Amino acid sequence: MGxxxxxxxxxxxxxxxxxxxxxRANRAEDTYDDLETDEWDCPDCGFHVQAGDTCIYCGAKKPQ
Ligand SMILES: [Zn+2]
Incomplete structure (x- = not known):
């Protein structure tokens, strides 16, 4: 029994x-998602911009 x-x-x-x-993995994923909120896809060239409001590929501004 022991x-x-x-x-x-x-x-x-x-x-x-x-x-x-x-x-912990779920929490880390949430933190990661929070950091990803600045990412957007450029409508002009389709480049996936990871930071900033200007496309570093074609110079287009981030759509509102
Ligand atoms: Zn672009």
Whole structure:
């Protein structure tokens, strides 16, 4: 009986670790998404602008 309880504790510990890891991964993804809000696709040339309000490829302004 003691052996199965020990096994149960290990399974529980692994489960908590995985749950914490998933929670952290989701939070990191949210932070990543927040940083991505400035990204936009240039309507003139289709260039994917990652930062700034001006297309670095053709110089077009970011559409409102
Ligand atoms: Zn462009």
């Amino acid at each position: 052996g199965s309880l020990y096994l149960l504790m290990i399974i529980l510990a692994i489960f908590i670790s995985v749950a914490a890891m998933i929670a």
